Amino acid sequence: MAFVHEYLEGTLSEEETGRIKTWILDRIDTLTTGAPSPKFTECRHRGGALLITCADLTSVGWVKSELERAAPWEGAKLRFVEAKNLPKPVRAHAWIPGTPEEPAKVLKRIQIQNAGVETSNWRVVDRREDPKGQTLIVLMDQTSWDKLGAKCNHRPYVDFTRLTFKLLSKPKVAIEEETKMKCEEATVAEGPSEEPQPTASTSAPQ
Incomplete structure (x- = not known):
């Protein structure tokens, strides 16, 4: 439960x-032995x-x-x-251009640069780097996903650009x-x- x-x-x-x-x-x-x-x-x-x-x-x-x-x-x-009745996590991904930063730093900047977006509960479950940037796959609760949509249409500002978070159709990690x-x-x-x-x-x- x-x-x-x-x-x-x-x-x-x-x-x-x-x-x-x-x-x-x-x-x-505070318990005693035998209790x-x-x-x-x-x-x-x-x-x-x-x-x-x-x-x-x-x-x-x-x-x-x-x-x-x-x-x-x-x-x-x-x-x-x-x-079993806990809200199912949302699985989304975004590509971040530029030199790859540590995921924790990226999430913190998203929170700082986008008022009302809370990332402390987000969890990066996969990270894929390429020569021009990195893709982060993130698990978040439904409340966070809805708030991300309401505050910035799932396109938060970070560094000197805007990201686009998209839902993954096959929530493998959630499964x-x-x-x-x-x-x-x-x-x-x-x-x-x-x-x-x-x-x-x-x-x-x-």
């Missing part, structure tokens, strides 16, 4: 996911979400109860949803992500006792 922002989905930055991970570990540190404790098999940031795979239903219940008692930070509004998540769910479901549940989180502070 997943916990998401009460009003917005796919909006967790890596910094915010780090704060949630630290919050969970701090809550674990019911949570067990997790994986935790990763994906498409504006923090996906946490729980080892059993007890662990899912523990995270839920802790979240009901205290938010990870003041103003955070989180709720749970099934992991691989979904397949991986399904495999994880099937694997944990083979546990000897309670049926395990994957947990994910997307959030943004208010």
Whole structure:
């Protein structure tokens, strides 16, 4: 399952996911030996979400109860949803002319040079260089894609030019992500006792 922002989905930055991970570990540190404790098999940031795979239903219940008692930070509004219902990532590509720059630098410049465009949740999944520039293939959440369209018609300014982001017709990476998540769910479901549940989180502070 997943916990998401009460009003917005796919909006967790890596910094915010780090704060949630630290919050969970701090809550674990308050437990005493022998007390019911949570067990997790994986935790990763994906498409504006923090996906946490729980080892059993007890662990899912523990995270839920802790979240009901205290938010990870003041103003955070989180709720749970099934992991399979998380928004599917958008896969797009753009060619950037000129000497190839590090993808992180390109994304940061896009955010700075285009007011209202937020790139902190974008993830570069492929990079192809050629003599005249580079092509970046990016995964982003639907909210980011819609905002990119509303703010600059999917043609953000960067450096001394404008890029054109286009959707890829065959979202291979997105399919691989979904397949991986399904495999994880099937694997944990083979546990000897309670049926395990994957947990994910997307959030943004208010």
